[in-house]
Amino acid sequence: MAKVKVHIFLKPGVLDVQGKAVEGALNGLGWTGVSEARVGKLIQFDYAGDDVEAEVKKMCDTLLANTVIESYRIEVE
Structure with missing residues (x-):
């Protein structure tokens, strides 16, 4: 289980x-x-899947951030 923080x-x-x-x-x-x-x-959030960084990046690009006007930084523990 990974602890994830996404800063937007x-x-x-x-x-x-x-x-x-x-x-x-x-x-x-x-x-x-x-x-x-x-x-x-x-x-x-906590994430239990594989390839955490890549999956969280997909989450950001799809839903969490409006990449036209926002940037993001991912932290995984």
Whole structure:
């Protein structure tokens, strides 16, 4: 059984409205050094199949990430 984490973020150049909102809120609360905030997703699950990396990549390309505007990073333990 593998423990899988998939980190998904918008690609550079894609406007991150949530990131801008977080950045603005933090700046407004006094953390003026915060810039270029990006908000992403973390998906965690257990996977019992074979060839974990390849199968999780297929999952990302098919369902978990919108590869037109998002990139992803897979961690397997």
